[in-house]
Amino acid sequence: MATTRSTKARIAALRPRMATIDIRDAGLKGFGVRAAPNTAPAAAVNGRDQTLPKAVTASNS
Numbered sequence: 001m002a003t004t005r006s007t008k009a010r011i012a013a014l015r016p017r018m019a020t021i022d023i024r025d026a027g028l029k030g031f032g033v034r035a036a037p038n039t040a041p042a043a044a045v046n047g048r049d050q051t052l053p054k055a056v057t058a059s060n061s
Contacts, residue, residue: 006033014041 024032
């Protein structure tokens with residue numbers, strides 16, 4: 001899992017791959033971008049709720 005700054009240009013440069021990739025933002029803890037094959041990149045937020053891991057993915061498609 002890569003960790004880098006999520007900029008508009010970096011997200012636009014993501015290309016489809018054979019597998020789903022997660023790119024976490026280095027500056028905003030818990031935030032990242034998920035790019036799956038045959039779909040547009042989507043924002044992903046990870047966190048905890050009473051010690052249980054939670055994940056939410058949002059896209060505009």
